[in-house]
Amino acid sequence: MTNPRSNFTRRCALIGGLGLSAAALAACTPGGTPASDDSASSDGGGDGAITFWHYYGGAATAPIEALVKRYTEETGVEVDIRYIPFGDFNRTLLQAATGDGLPDIALVNAFDTALFADSGMLLDLSDRVTEWGQQDSYFAGPWATTQVEGATFGLPHVADTYALWTNTAALEAAGAKAPTTWAETEEAAIAASGDGTFGLAFCGINGVEGATAWLLRFLAAGGDVTEFASEAGTTAMESFQRLLQDGGISEGVLTWNEDDTYTQFRSEAAAMMINSASYLTSLAEEAPDLKFEVLPMPADAINVSWLSAENLTITSSASNPDAAWELLTWMQQPEVMNEYLPDRNKLPVRTDTAEDEQWQEPIKKVFVDQLEVAWAPDEEVAPASAEIFTAAQLAMQSVLSGSTSVDAALTELQKATDDALGA
Template sequence: MFKNVRALMVAMVALVVLLSACAPKTESGSGNSGSSGKDGDKVVIQWWDSMTSEATQGALKEIIADYEAANPNVKIERTYISFADIKNKLLLGSVGNQMPDIVWLDNPDHQAFAAAGILADLTEPIKEWGQADKYYEGPWSSTVYDGKNYGVPIGSNNLALYYNKDMFEAKGLTPPTNWEELKEAAKQLTTKDVYGFAMTAVKTEEGTFQFLPLMYQSGSDITNFNSEGTIEAATLLQDMVKNGYMSKEVINQKQSDTVVQFSTGKVAMMINGTWQIPLLKKEGKVNWGVVQLPENKQGGTILGGENWAITNASKNKDIAFDIIKFANEPERLKAFDQAAGRLPSRSDLLQDPFWQDDKDLKVFADAMEVAKARAYGPEYPKMSEAIQIMIQEVISGSKTPEQAVKEAGDKIEPLLKK
């Protein structure tokens, strides 16, 4: 019995050794399969994005079809990957050599991917293209790492304050323009069934995304995290929850959950993004409006959005960049951003009446001038995690704002130096 077991073990170990010895070889041999290759005499370009809405996908497919029609030798294979997965898929793909040519990235992740060596350096082709100065500073900065350029912005969004017009009217209130008014409005609008205020505090990037503007408004930033301003922002959250103006449940409610609470009249004010407008217009059951985020020491909002990038593994970087240029031709980009509910990252496009004449979109368009990008270097994911934990600590009341901010600051400080 014992002997057999030993024989089995030997066989297993032998097989493992054999397989792991083969593994690198097979990987490099089949490396092309996931990446670009030839389909007959056509060049195949792999394209990954995480766009779900029908309108966005339609606009995307149009760009792809137009490009293929203009360039019969190129075939673009688009793969949808869910937003939650695309980061992991890329990281794992870079190890397994299964990489697309073109990929869409959430802009705060861009620098980390550039640092990981996954993205192609596009500094030269972008210089030749010569359109960099048309883009807003915020979105553009998210594509730059270590002085080099790793991508082009697709579209942007930012945060503003949505409010329930009927509830405000009933109390004779006007939308808040500063924190004092915000607190007062939250207090007055809170009833047995309605929370005065809501913003997500989930333990993902969404939580950080919504908290950073409060810091900016209080005159602090990640670069001087352990400061009075951050404590003020954390205190605002804690007070909102402590006084019952905001539900403690916000730590489990994503931005998409907050909008449901708002659109069903359970919440009187919420901080949320540009992309919620189409949904509220279509399905909102309340009479809503939107204004700039209230100011504390100063005004400020945060920039979100996606960028184009080309992977380092791509064998057809020139064609991939040609596709990006094609998609960024102003008219084409305009049609896309309109359909997709995004703000153009280009200042020339944003002047279009589509964004300037719509009173709701105008709020977000105006905020583009001040919207700050999360360009804090490749260690940003760790900083973001420290902030998420801090937010949950102050909301759950397990730590005082001073204590929580100090602890998060201690984690963030060494990361900034890298």
């Protein structure tokens, strides 16, 4: 991991995998110049201020900008914060690395931390963390995403988990009880469907996002994401196949993102949905009369939820890593995060932060409690997770569309997974 040439080669491979232009790839050659595209040529050193890149768009931009502004007001330290759209973020960061144009701080997806660390782009924070001594204050799942080969390459920033949202009136009308297992969820979804409504909604759109619900079903069956051609794979695929054939879900799930899923539930077109905590505020504002309950993700062989999280990292070319570290640790304070998190509809990553009374509200507590069982890919799988999850969605899509049998879809998914892992 410390070999400069291997890190250089790794960065070029990653950039090539993202499909950049020939001009961008030329920047990977020894002595090459970085691409001239504005999104990647910004000087990470800035004017002496701490440079901070993130991908929080829409309503999420203002809270992160307000947070760093507060830091400047309290400390006098300037922070040059820059928003890069999520779809462009990894590409921009990798491209910037070829020309030493990285920022001081990069907020990265938790699943991508190992990928960037492996490419030599992130600073090893292990010694700083040991001296800081607060690593035991974090939930195990978020903290694990910062670890690569026993070293720490980031600090968790925020988290989210997934749960089963239920319209209590719709389930009562269908004579269905609040489900706790996947078998009960299937029964409730089928019972609550009819007259243009469906029992369960989830995101199944093409790409990584659309794999989450099926992967949750697969993991609950005891699945291992390196072994899809398995009993757990069959159980999960046949479960979703039954839901479609028996009317419990709509074929529309294959076109819905998480916002669409929320709309189906809010408008009462779906009696249940699988979704994250991100929609709590929206639902309270947009459907104040809707009676709903949030339940832990249904169990099968195990209880499991999904971890969605971001990590704060310091890049290996940071102009002032000490100043960057001061900002990172300031942002980790419970009193700071408990003011910031409600504006983000996100969950705390630290157990001491989660002790605040706002997280003891019944609905929020369901999501927080699931941090104890929230799954994230380990450091071996994480760098290939986007390829694997995309292939999982395609397998689910092929089965639900009727174009492929369960066995054939799982066989193809296994091959894609093996290829992604280099097995």
